[in-house]
Amino acid sequence: MIRTEALDLLPVRTAVPALRRALDDRGVAVLCAPPGTGKTTLVPLVLAGLTGEGPVRRVVVAEPRRIAARAAARRMAWLLGEQPGGRIGFTVRGERVVGRDTVVEVVTTGVLLQRLQRDQELAGVDVVIIDECHERHLDADTVAAFLLDVREAIRPDLRLVAASATTDAEGWARLLGDAPVVEAQGVSYPVEVVWAPPARPVKPPHGMRVDPALLTHVAATVRRALGEREGDVLCFLPGVGEISRVAGQLAGADAEVLQVHGRAPAAVQDAVLAGSSGGRRVILATSVAESSLTVPGVRAVVDSGLAREPRTDHARGLSALTTVRASQAAGRQRAGRAGREAPGAVYRCWEQAEDGRLARFPAPEIKVADLAAFALQAACWGDPGACSLALLDPPPAGAMGAAREVLEAIGAVDAEGRVTARGVRMSRLGLHPRLARALLDGAEEAGARRAAEVVALLSEEPPREYGDDLAAALRTARRGQDGYAARWKQEVRRLSSQVEGAGSGESRSDDAVVGLVAALAFPERVARARGDGAFLMVSGTGAELRDSSRLRSAPWLAVAVADRPSHAASARVRLAAVVDEPTALLAAGHLRVRGEEVRWVDGEVVARSVDRVGAVELSVRPLKQPDPELVRGALVEGLRREGLGLLRWTRDSEQFRLRLAFLHRVLGGPWPDVSDEALLAETGAWLEPELSRARRRSDLGRIDAGQALRRLLPWATGEAVRLDELAPERIEVPSGSRIRVEYGGEQPVLAVKLQELFGLSETPRVAGVPVLVHLLSPAGRPAAVTADLASFWQDGYKAVRAELRGRYPKHPWPEDPRTVQATRYTSARLKRS
Missing domain, CATH: 3.40.50.300 (P-loop containing nucleotide triphosphate hydrolases)
Known part of the structure; x- marks a missing residue:
């Protein structure tokens, strides 16, 4: 009815x-x-x-x-x-x-x-x-x-x-x-906003970590809401771990405490949505309770202000949820739960002044998540680049590139990005492509049932109380009677049915199967021990186990779950399995490289013959006669890392480079760009053949940089012969002295004693640019600066003459310097001559 x-x-x-x-x-x-x-x-x-x-x-x-x-x-x-x-x-x-x-x-x-x-x-x-x-x-x-x-x-x-x-x-x-x-116009009841920030500042969330002080405050706020309001209390927390901790702190509260999240058993979810059978309830929930369902009886909401969003470190191959501040839209959704059936209240556990600084909406998942599954779906749809799909936000190019690399490595797409038959099968398993690869290949090696058991563990991370040893977690799930174990067994049945007929793998132990399947899913996270609980992943990222972990003595690990806080040098391993070297090489074999390796390491060329899997070196021996091209590449890398100062720069070389830089700035082509960036980009144009003869750092130090730079002069156009005309190294002044021009600043500088310019009415120019004249006293100290010598003789000279005349009485100080002969000498010597 x-x-x-x-x-x-x-x-x-x-x-x-x-x-x-x-x-x-x-x-x-x-x-x-x-x-x-x-x-x-x-x-x-x-x-x-x-x-x-x-x-x-x-x-x-x-x-x-x-x-x-x-x-x-x-x-x-x-x-x-x-x-x-x-x-x-x-x-x-x-x-x-x-x-x-x-x-x-x-x-x-x-x-x-x-x-x-x-x-x-x-x-x-x-x-x-x-x-x-x-x-x-x-x-x-x-x-x-x-x-x-x-x-x-x-x-x-x-x-x-x-x-x-x-x-x-x-x-x-x-x-x-x-x-x-x-x-549609809503008729929800009014919801009073109660600002309930912690009394003392709490640490902002980092990765999955939430300050315990905030959780204690949230629990206290729930008790406050129970005392001030009628009906049930719905409390929003970011994840299952936080729900569990707050539930523990609410022990003894005059209400039934229920936990609602994606992992909660269906019976518990049904009980929450069915409403109270009599007494009051506190429902601790993740964002699953924000929308799509009404929780009967709720009159108060306590909002921690936190949520979980996916984040992917494409460079390190790490994907994880991270704790973030909930958006304003999420805050409105959460508050609305309190006004569904009657007037209510929302207790917000942050300062009112912070509210306006929150993001308006949650970050679109396409902007922050691992896109391997999306890229496979798009390839199966016939649009590998997702170029013609109608999306509110386009997928980031870098994330799509990383996703395609993963799909190509596991055989889901070909070199052009087109989906393969294997990729189509993977897409229909209802798994992330990495886990689909682990299921298919793991079933061939170890049998359908046992591969499905491990993949089911990987598809929904086990509770933390299962520990960080994936093999031990498998045994716990097999005998477990909790909600997670029930869901795990159901998923094992589903996955097993999709790979029936695969190999048996009875000869492998459970521990070996767990390690193999985990390594097949995450080959970039296969890691070799470095000692004291530290490991190096194939991806190049360091990884560390907690002090109490039983995995610390393992020679190799297949890391299933890890996160790397922004301030940490290494990732923290949260779930892993022990593997041996043959298994590690089987899973990550596509990343194995053997050959000569010549690199710039710690300020020197290092030549080795290396057998490596990604960043993990299996064997290394010195290389006595490395390929000259590889050596040249290492030397160029050294120059890029440490700068052109590795070459020999005399004062004349530096001045020559400054002269070329001046001409390039003033006249442009054909005068070369001699900035660090330009020179490092075109080492072959000016450093050959010296660079080809070099073998080590000390050889770079013997290369005359100024002489090498002469190769960049515009010889082909004939302009090279005008270098000394356009940007002379020295300018001859009226006294007969040849004074060096300094080209390091925006304007060339001519530093010369004032008396040596007597009789010169116009400022000297280079390449049409007036030099900046630094007029010096007889002792070589600065007396005045001008770019307009005629104006200085007219207006500025009188004051300078008055000051210097008493200080240097033996030198000539004529009233009109434009009409006398320039000199380098004192008045007495002028008379003798």
């Missing part, structure tokens, strides 16, 4: 007519509806014709999380007076509850991606709703791009709705082809 009264109370009903008109007219629409209005539950029922309005259509609703997909399906089934599996069904990874009569199916975006790759037409589906699109998950962005391709190419009748509570409506409307934006 349809619960008509409950349906009529949902505020989104007022927006349904406009939404239906938009879909009838354009086939696409953006639906903006505040939390609690019923967009996730009523809209699919109406569009499917299950409320008695309009024809029956098959509707697929895509949710970002499994918990949201199950909850939405159960809620819609309840509104129809049914159980899931009838007209309402759901499909998430490892669980499918649908029936012959299913009209509305709720799926995760990952499941919908797999379905689109198998059946681009989505045969039988009339409407797709992408829910909570504001969260900008990569799978949701990809689904939207694929669906727009489908509408344009083969299914113009397919209707598409992008739905969210808080979103960039204009951006989504543009993406969907100027789609109409339909807004």
Whole structure:
């Protein structure tokens, strides 16, 4: 029996007519509806014709999380007076509850991606709703791009709705082809904002670490909310570990403490969403509780202000979640949970002044995540570079390049980026491409079941209490009775069924299989011991185990999970398996290189014959007669690292370079650019053949840099012979002296004793540029500076003469220096001569 009264109370009903008109007219629409209005539950029922309005259509609703997909399906089934599996069904990874009569199916975006790759037409589906699109998950962005391709190419009748509570409506409307934006007015109850920052400053989050002082404060704020408010309290924390710690600090509270996150057993999730059976509750949740579902009974929200987002270090091959400040949009979503059923309050555990500095929206996952899975999906779709996909944000070129390297290394794409048959199979396993490679190749070596066991461990990181030894974690999961073990066993069954018929591998021990499969998944993280719990990964990144780890004595490790805080020199190993050298070489064999290696190391040329796997050296021996070209390359690298000061620069050489730099600045071509950057970029043009004869650092020190630079003079044009004319090394002044010109500044400088310029009315010029004349006293000390000698004789000389005349009475100081002969001598010597 349809619960008509409950349906009529949902505020989104007022927006349904406009939404239906938009879909009838354009086939696409953006639906903006505040939390609690019923967009996730009523809209699919109406569009499917299950409320008695309009024809029956098959509707697929895509949710970002499994918990949201199950909850939405159960809620819609309840509104129809049914159980899931009838007209309402759901499909998430490892669980499918649908029936012959299913009209509305709720799926995760990952499941919908797999379905689109198998059946681009989505045969039988009339409407797709992408829910909570504001969260900008990569799978949701990809689904939207694929669906727009489908509408344009083969299914113009397919209707598409992008739905969210808080979103960039204009951006989504543009993406969907100027789609109409339909807004529903919410009738949520008022929510009072209570600013509840810690009394003392807490440390900002680093990687996965959250200051324990903040968690203690959050627990205290939950107790405060229990004392000040009625009803249940919903507390948002960044992850499972923080939830566990706060739960421990709430022991003895006058309320039932429940934990909701993606790893929580379905029974616990159902109990939270079913509401209280009597007493008060505290629900500790990750961001899974921000949207797509209502938690009954909540009147107060405590917000830690933190969230977890993916981050990828492409240079080191490390991907991990990191703790960040939650966005303003997330804060609004969280606060809205308190006003779903009655007036409520949100306790924000940060200063009010900080709120305006928070990001408006979460970072789009496509900007920060590992893109290997996305790149494989795009390649399977026929667009390896994702160049023609309709995306709100394009994938970063560097991340896509790194992803393609991974896919090519595991055989998922060819050298041109086109998907291979192996890549298609990988894409359909519902795993990250690395784990798909580990499953397929591991099954050949060790058997389907045992490879599936390890991959299931890697696809959802075990709880921390399982320890950092992957083999020990496998044994714990096998005998475990907790929620994680139950999900792990279900995933093992799913994966085993997809690689049946592979090799047996019975001769290998469990520990050997765990190490092999982990190494196949992450070959760049295979690491050799350096002593005292320190390791070097093939990628070149250092790795360290905690002091209590039983893995510290291992000669080789396959590192499954590691993170590297921004301030740390090495990564911290959180999950790894012991491997032997043959296994390490089997997994990372594509990174093995044997050959001559000549490099600049610690200020000298080092020539060796090396057998290495990435950064890990297996064997090294000195090379007596290295390839001259390799030596030359090492010397050039030395010059680039340490600078041109490795060459011999005399005073004349330095001045010659400054003269060329001056001419290049003033006249341009054909006079050469002699900056460090230009010279290092063109070493062959001026340092040969000296560089080819050099073998070590000391040989560089014997190269006359000034003589080598003469090769850059414009000999071909004939301009080289004008060097001394255009930029003379010295200028002859009226006294007969030849004075050196200094070219180091913006303007050439001529430093000369004042009396030696008597009779000279115009300032000397070089290449048409007046020199800057530094007029010196008879003792060679600065007396005046001018770039206009005629003006100085007219206006400045009188004051200088008055000052110097008393100091140097033996020297001539005529009243009009323009009319007397220049001299280097005193007045007495002039008379004798």
